[in-house]
Amino acid sequence: MQTNELRGVLKGQKIAYFSMEIGLNSQIPTYAGGLGTLAGDAIRSSADLKLPLVAVTLISKHNYFKQKLDANGRQTEQSNEWDPEKLLTLLPNEVNVPIEGRDVKVRAWLYVYQSIIGGAVPVLFLDTDFAVNAMADREISFYLYGGDERYRLKQEAVLGFGGVRILDALGFHVRKYHMNEGHSSFLSVELMHKCSLDVEKVKELCIFTTHTPVESGHDRFSYELVRDVLGTSDLFLLKKYGGDERLNMTRLALNLSNFINGVAKRHQEISSKMFTGYEIHAITNGVHSYTWTGEQYRKLFDRYLPGWTVEPELLAKVDLIPDGEIWQAHQQQKQALIDFTNHVSNAKLDPEAFTLGFARRATEYKRATLLFSNLDRLRTIHRGTKLQAIFAGKAHPRDEGGKRLIEQIYNYAQYLKDDIDIVYLENYDMDIAAKLIGGVDVWLNTPLRPMEASGTSGMKAAHNGVMNFSVLDGWWIEGWIENRTGWAIGPHPTESLDDPECFTKELEDLYNKLEYIIIPTFYDRRDEWIQLMKNSIGRVAYYFNSHRMMRRYVTEAYI
Incomplete structure (x- = not known):
């Protein structure tokens, strides 16, 4: 034939x-x-x-x-x-x-x-x-x-x-x-x-x-x-x-x-x-730039950066796009994510609230529960502002440790329900991934070093002006510029710390940067936040693409 x-x-x-x-x-x-x-x-x-x-x-x-x-x-x-x-x-x-x-x-x-x-x-x-x-x-x-x-x-x-x-x-x-x-x-x-x-x-x-x-x-x-x-x-x-x-x-x-x-x-x-x-x-x-860029950002890039689909390097010129249009595109994609999440999970997420995203294969080295290591500290961070988080990911059928992680996140969500909204989306696939990386404010990644060979979800998030907040492992070591393209969790790979010292440093960064740098910038310094969004596109997405x-x-x- x-x-x-x-x-x-x-x-x-x-x-x-x-x-x-x-x-x-x-x-x-x-x-x-x-x-x-x-x-x-x-x-x-x-x-x-x-x-x-x-x-x-x-x-x-x-x-x-x-x-x-x-x-x-x-x-x-x-x-x-x-x-x-x-x-x-x-x-x-x-x-x-x-x-x-x-x-x-x-x-x-x-x-x-x-x-x-x-x-x-x-x-x-x-x-x-x-x-x-x-x-x-x-x-x-x-x-x-x-x-x-x-x-x-x-x-x-x-x-x-x-x-x-x-x-x-x-x-x-x-x-x-x-x-x-x-x-x-x-x-x-x-x-x-x-x-x-x-x-x-x-x-x-x-x-x-x-x-x-x-x-x-x-x-x-x-x-x-x-x-x-x-x-x-x-x-x-x-x-x-x-x-x-x-x-x-x-x-x-x-x-x-x-x-x-x-x-x-x-x-x-x-x-x-x-x-x-x-x-x-x-x-x-x-990652494939056109596939993982949300609809609203595609329209912006088509208007201001024609040819970006063939030459993603043109995303380095993102400063040509007015700040207001960058923010509006993000808010439209965020609203679509919040509407979807509320519909499928009966949640009441707020589109104006600072939103963390975490979605990966549910396995122990990804450490999806690291955010919940100190619940009192998490509550303290939330009291000053408003924090919410969306999780997703499948565990391999024979990975009992990964399955336990999902159950633990459910338990934490229930325990924190009167303070912080935590949602775990079911049956993670490419469609849900596109909604998540296109609509959250910050992409969280907490692997146990050095087990992340590369990782690509954060690259996808960057195409949508989303900042990465990640352990320095895999690709993020190359994409990370502190306070410019996102933030590091824990020590640099060149630092020689034993496991307990490393874990302490990771928790310090996780909570301190959320409380004193990331969330205040999001709520109180909108111009700075939009510049960070542009940096994520112009300094990360322009390079970390499959072309x-x-x-x-x-x-x-x-x-």
Whole structure:
């Protein structure tokens, strides 16, 4: 079924961009969090810049999950199936991936992402849900990050081996293969077979981006499981390049890639210490400016900074926009957020009140409850002015610690209800994210250092004139200018403090800066606040965008 659309996207050499999850929109729910939304932004910018990219991912027909929260904040997960036939085109080409001694049939659904300025990127969603496959094999493409280690290994085999094979079957001429995290590392083994085991040829073809700054976050599989699932034909290669004792998917990618990068300068430093002997570069993440800029700010930028969608660098000229119009755009987006939040949660948030936003995957190192470490101090801050906060985020179904965090926030909200309005929004997705980052006054980020590889939500907030108030980790070390682009929580990474000293410093900054700097500026010095908003746009958003990110991949890795 060679349609005109498919023939068009097959032309020329391509960069094949592999990612376990890709977040293009809420109607195609094949993402769980930051990795997927980053991949979506990479695709969007590639289309805008007319880069020759093709993306490969899994279909995840049963979505990540739909989050339900009861009155006490207890999370339950509901299946949230979606119908690819309504949005994608099933391609006829079929390849085999041997799994547990069976040939599993893999096909691809095509979605062509169209840029508003004319470019297009094909996205291939790999699927095993066909009658010819056994039921256990049909389910491989059902659940993103679902099941046990065996299930994950099967998925990674379909993504890596199956992805390369489907690209070949479709006639793509691939110049480079970009692995967005280690889930797709099996593609390098497939390339070893294609290149007659010439490791230098394979390394020249492969690019690897690591996103995880802690050892425990990297996928590892026992060789007993690998033998059981994949057989013995590739064991020699896997042990040689992926580790003798256990198959480490990150090591496999590191050993078979010429270009390796972390996703922030600090992350590159940490990764170089974790993985000695490898040259690891730093390409700091970015976000797609047009996607994450709210409607009211888009109108302003179109009027005063024409061309900003293609050249986000033009946001550096934000001072051309009158202060009153900056404030009015913010207030309109804030009103839309408050109206939405009050409607879905039966809250009574005030659009005139200072509003904090916090929305991330609910897991312990993100420390979503740090704000509530001293409730008496929080009440004191609130008594002088008015403070309210909106939280959101899903916990992985098996992350009991993350689920407890959500319950704790519910408990704090109940305890503080007569003083401070705290709302936790259910079933966080890209649509809710856009409302939040476009409408709060300050974006709060409190990760445990050094576990934030990059983070991108604060970059999205900056596109909407929202200030960041964050622990100095990930990208914020690069974007932070104290009292200009936002504020730091805790010590600089160069300061040598033990854990208790660091925690004390974080709490001091969190409460003191809220009480004595941030909230008074918001309420009492509006001109200063608007200048801070402009700084967030002109000094942060102009640089921390995926157009800059993808241009760097082109010049440093793809060419």
